[in-house]
Amino acid sequence: MQGISDSKAEMKRIKNKAKELSESIVEWRRHFHKYPETGRKLPKTADYIEKNLRNMGIEAESGIGESGVCGIIRGKGEQKKCLAIRADMDALALKEKNKLDYSSRHEGKMHACGHDAHMAMALGAASLLQDMREELKGDVKLVFQPAEEIVEGAKAMIEDGIMESPPAIDAIIGAHIGNLWGLESGEIGYRKGALMAAADRIEIEIRGKGGHGGMPHKTVDAICVGAELISSLQNIVSRNISPVDAVVISIGEFESGSAHNIIAEEARLTGTVRSLSEATREKLPELIENKVASVCNSAGAEYSFEYHHGCPVLNNHTEFTDYFVEIAREIAGADKVKEISSPTMAGEDMSYFLQKVPGTFFGLGTSDPDKGTDYPHHSPFFNVDEDVLWLGSALFSTAAYIWLKNN
Ligand SMILES: [Zn+2]
Ligand SMILES: [Zn+2]
Structure with missing residues (x-):
């Protein structure tokens, strides 16, 4: 040198x-x-x-x-x-x-x-x-x-x-x-x-339809939608990203519900999204939002989604x-x-x-x-x-x- x-x-x-x-x-x-x-x-x-x-x-x-x-x-x-x-x-x-x-x-x-x-x-x-x-x-x-x-x-x-x-x-x-x-x-x-890694943050709000815990068919259960979403998000990592390219999606907060016999109307989830290449990182907001949309739509829930870019x-x-x-x-x-x-x-x-x-x-x-x-x-x-x-x-x-x- x-x-x-x-x-x-x-x-x-x-x-x-x-x-x-x-x-x-x-x-x-x-x-x-x-x-x-x-x-x-x-x-x-x-x-x-x-x-x-x-x-x-x-x-x-x-x-x-x-x-x-x-x-x-x-x-x-x-x-x-x-x-x-x-x-x-x-x-x-x-x-x-x-x-x-x-x-x-x-x-x-x-x-x-x-x-x-x-x-x-x-x-x-x-x-x-x-x-x-x-x-x-x-x-x-x-x-x-x-x-x-x-x-x-x-x-x-x-x-x-x-x-x-x-x-x-x-x-x-x-x-x-x-x-x-x-x-x-x-x-x-x-x-x-x-x-x-690049460290980004996501915030998701799910709006369902609350009701009686014994009559779920008359509700849209925000907790169920949130739970399904948490596991579906991992499919992005395992199915949409190359197995040799590292991505982490971790939900760190899941807030919902008020009593054992009430079906929750709303749920709020936040999480961290980590990636090691800017090219992969660029794809993540859309992949995640699509997943949120499809899980919420199929359950009849509404949602809001925010993707906050952190450090590269x-x-x-x-x-x-x-x-x-x-x-x-x-x-x-x-x-x-x-x-x-x-x-x-x-x-x-x-x-x-x-x-x-x-x-x-x-x-x-x-x-x-x-x-x-x-x-x-x-x-x-x-x-x-x-x-x-x-x-x-x-x-x-x-x-x-x-x-x-x-x-
Ligand atoms: Zn430190
Ligand atoms: Zn330090």
């Missing part, structure tokens, strides 16, 4: 500096962990990021996509390109059960997905790159994004112009820590192409990922860099950024049973192995440094 083999000395230098920064990265992470905020309004989190960027001498602007923060490191060189490092900022509405001196001080909120670590790794990379700015051959945009868990933040930042506002973003990199892809602590996971499929760009893998092998050692064998059907709104520019989203394992950091994401006991967070900063900054040097 062009430029990587002749940059080994610089990579080693960045790696060593990242290791030296480990204590600060952990301190930042613990601060974020202590004061978690959820959704689009993250005033304390944004302030802390802005303050730290300014302390490093980095230009920073907040209020992008409501609470998003953008930092800019300006490098040298003509016809500069700009690489963005993206970190999500939001926590979850969950009561932390860990007993740590940096446990959540915000009752009922917790960083249980590791976004606290993402922000700390990005601040680490910011510090490393700012120190090297005289040698940087382009600009680095630090994109701190709110509202990942509700899949609104990336879209909101894009609508506020984060991609085009100068310097316009030419490539982007991001990561998720934890054990999402079975990675052990210190392992790095990559995958070219689809890594995470997260597609990692092949060339950029190849380039990232080379760097990761150099930084972490080839044995620590693992290909993620299959995508997951979870969604991640980093996908909006990757729809616009090339880049990659990688996994950094932080799961170590001996340290008690192997609880699943969104568990009240979730925690991360802090000893490997410097690696995230090293990977972000090396990828930025070398990509800007060669593009």
Whole structure:
């Protein structure tokens, strides 16, 4: 790979500096962990990021996509390109059960997905790159994004112009820590192409005709129609979609009925629809609505149907990922860099950024049973192995440094 083999000395230098920064990265992470905020309004989190960027001498602007923060490191060189490092900022509405001196001080909120670590790794990379700015051959945009868990933040930042506002973003990199892809602590996971699913939402209302539980022939039973619909929807997955193309339709809510002897007039169903290719995704609204229509029509029920598009499929760009893998092998050692064998059907709104520019989203394992950091994401006991967070900063900054040097 062009430029990587002749940059080994610089990579080693960045790696060593990242290791030296480990204590600060952990301190930042613990601060974020202590004061978690959820959704689009993250005033304390944004302030802390802005303050730290300014302390490093980095230009920073907040209020992008409501609470998003953008930092800019300006490098040298003509016809500069700009690489963005993206970190999500939001926590979850969950009561932390860990007993740590940096446990959540915000009752009922917790960083249980590791976004606290993402922000700390990005601040680490910011510090490393700012120190090297005289040698940087382009600009680095630090994109701190709110509202990942509700899949609104990336879209909101894009609508506020984060991609085009100068310097316009030419490539982007991001990561998720934890054990999402079975990675052990210190392992790095990559995958070219689809890594995470498009996640859409459906809402269905069925209107039948209520009546006496003992006289069903005089009614249109909304519960029966709903039940038939739930199983019919699975026929879409098994009969209309190629067996080697993954789709999930899960009904998560089914509300209906008021008493044991009354036939329900109405039912309301909501569900999630996941897919791994945009071509398949395009077909799903019509396939699902046809199924709803045919089940309701044959029973004599009326319906309303809404299909809400969520985040798109997260597609990692092949060339950029190849380039990232080379760097990761150099930084972490080839044995620590693992290909993620299959995508997951979870969604991640980093996908909006990757729809616009090339880049990659990688996994950094932080799961170590001996340290008690192997609880699943969104568990009240979730925690991360802090000893490997410097690696995230090293990977972000090396990828930025070398990509800007060669593009
Ligand atoms: Zn999460
Ligand atoms: Zn997450």
